[in-house]
Every structure is written in C-alpha cells, then in structure tokens.
Amino acid sequence: MSTSRRSFLKGATLASVPFLFSGCVAPAAPTVKGPNDKINMAFIGLGIQARGLLGSFLGQDVHVLAICDVDTTRRMDAVKRVDDYYAANPDKGKVGVCKGYSDFREVLARPDIDAVCVATPDHWHAIITIAAMKAGKDVYCEKPLTYNISEAVAVIETAHRTHRILQTGAMQRSSFEFLTAAELVRNGCIGKITGVDCNFGGPSRPHVDPKNDIPMEPGLDWNMWCGGAPLVKYNDQLSPRGVHNFFPMVWRMDDLFGAGFCGDWGAHHLDIAQWGLGMDDSGPVKVTKCDPTAAEKANVEQGGRAQSGVVLEFANGVKLTHKPFSEFGTVFYGTEGTISVNRGKFEMLRGKELFSRFTKQEDGGSLEGALVKARKEFLTDSTYKTKLYKTKGGHPGDFLSSVRSRQRACSNEDVGGRAAVLCHLCNMSYVHAASFDWDPAKLRFANGTGDKKWLSREYRGGWKI
16 A cells, blocks of 8 residues: 555654655746746744744735644644634635644645745754755745854755745845945945944853753644754743743754854844845955953853954955944944944934934934935935845745746845854854854865864754755
C-alpha cells in the first residue's frame, strides 16, 4: 500500500529533515499570478508579530489556507480568526478552508500553497525559509533574516538558486521618512558622509535555565520549539503560552535563540544605514570592539558584556557606531549637514542650522511637511540622480506585488541577508569581546582575525541549513 506525502511527513523523524529538503523536493516553476488570482498563503509562527502580519495580509488579495504553530492555543486562535474574517468578508475567502498544523513540513508539502509568512523566533528563520524556497514557495520572513552569518549566506544562495521571492520584514524600507532620509544622503544633500550612528539596545545575553522546574502546560511541543538549538529546560518566559502580549521577547535576548537588540532594533536601523550608504551589496571591512564599563562587567545577567560602542568601519572610511537607544534610530553625519530619522521622526541640519524637523505634534507642523520641505529644496531635477526603491501598498503589499511580477522585493535576500550580517557582526563583537577584520565580498573573517566557529552553530536532532 502506498504512503501519502502527508502521512510520510507526519511520521518523519527529526533526523530526516535534511533528506526531506536537501533537493528531493523539486521547487515549482515560478508562477506569475494574474491580477484576479489570489495568492494562497500559510503562516508559520503565530506570536505577537505574526498576529499583526496576519491582519495585514488578510486585507490583501490573498487566501490564507494554513496556520502552523507548535502552541495549540495560538494555532487554534489564528485559524478561528481567519474563519471569522472570511465569515464577515465572504468575497475574500471561504470559512473552513484554513487548516492548522503543528509541523511546518506538512505545510510546505502542500502544492496549493504559493507563499509562506515566517514569524517564528530567530533560530528557526533560516531552516524554515530555506526549506520553503526549496519546496517552491515564496517567503516573507521576519527580521533578522537569520540567527547567524552562515545561515545568512545559505539563505542568499538558496534564494538565488531557486529564484523564489523573498521579503525580509524590515518594514522601515516601506516608510516615506526612511526613503527620504536615504535619498537625501545618497544624493549628496549633506555632502560627503563621514560617519553614522545607529541607536538601539545591547547584545544578547547568556542562557540561564530557571532555578525551579516549571510545569509544562498541555498543548505545546517544546522539543519542536527548541528545534536545532539545544533542548533547554522548559521556560514559560521563553515561550509564553497561548495568545499573549508578553514583552519583551525573552528568547530574543538569549544567546541560544536570538541576537539581542542587535538583531531586533539593530535589524531596522543598521538596515537603513546600509541603504543610505549604498552598501546593500557590501558591508564593513573592520569591526572594533568596545570594552565594557566597570558596571557592565559586574552585570552577571548581561554576561559582563559592553552594551554599546562597537564600531563598524567601511572601506571608504565611514565609521558606523552603535550607540544606546535615542530619539533617532539612524543618524548620518556629512560634511555639509546631518540627517536623523526614526519612525515618525525626521530632522535635517545644514551645517549647524536646523532646516527641517518633526518629532511630535506638539512641536507643530507634520512629518509629511518636514519631508516635503527637504525634498523640494534638495531633491531637485539637477540633484535628484539616485532614486531608490519606493514600495506601494506597504511592506506586505510589496511582497505580494513581487510574487505576482517575479521582480525582487525591496528587502530581498541580499538586502535582508546583509543587514542580518551587520547585526551578527555587532553582536559577535560584544559576545566575544573581540575586534576583527571582515571580508564583505566573501562574508568571512579576514587577515587571520576572528574565529569561523562564531559564524555558525551546532544543530541538534538532525536540523541543519
């Protein structure tokens, strides 16, 4: 008696994962969806961020067919949400067609799924994204795109080889204030760039198991949650149960599962720095550590690590400095002025004189007014030489547009992959208290510095990239 693909996958062991997605699943030929064809989507990982993404995508011209989460409560809640939406909007889809899964491999085996949205903890991003592309799916994956640098290289290579569409959830690339800031910088409106500040929190922290055993509630596959990372003692802070609004995401600050704020807000602000510097296809050549202060050394919870001060230096001499959270996320310093930008905030100085600014309504004016003023004055016909990618319909909309057109998305694999590399270079310098040289073309350490072991990890239970 023959075994169905679904039955085979359901019974597959962890050790079989490399076999399942090492090439034996032939990717479907890229399909150009017509303007009236719905894109069939699946969602993998249904935490806080994914709930927002699900709402955004449901409002687009898609049909959500599958929900996957290792937490039963989250999974069932998301399926019900989809059904409720289609019950209220019957022109958008049918009630009862969205199915729930605990194993993403079952989702990827479905030939009717065109695209997946991956919003798991970071240590799962690359494994699922690579498997999805090999299975012929286009992927919207949350930032940072990967858990480490070797994964970033693998994701980039897989996307190039399979010709799938990949969008990283670096949503700031779809916001007008960041586009304006990057275009002003790229068009020389504040002269030659001499330096950049990126302002966000500190690095990841050493993993610590809870002192006492925490009872495992039913409905969570903890082994699957840990995946290729070590199978640590159950901690309800790492994976808060059910439909929750628990912040901060503790797993993000844990060495085993994330890259701290370097991989969180760093993935946003370092990405904008790359955009403004025109370094989307490159990166720094040198990383200089910052020694921890006496107070930082004494902080056992943070591993005695410095929390800011690492410097990334590019081949053109520009130095990017990581500084603590501040009003602006990315600040560009030029020979003729300064441009500072954050979500809903913008400031432009010419020399030391304020030219345009908006940070809050109490100051008067509007963000749009501040941006338009700068654009009208400095992005004229004679100076507006470099026009950057402008999305339409927001970040999810840009992804879906690319799925239809087969043109690359704004935060494609190269953009998202190299932004992730910057996050990990920054975090590695703090974790290992190290300075090192870097080859941005080959994405590896240079001049005998660094340790290649830092670029990857040991994967548990047969999972690998």
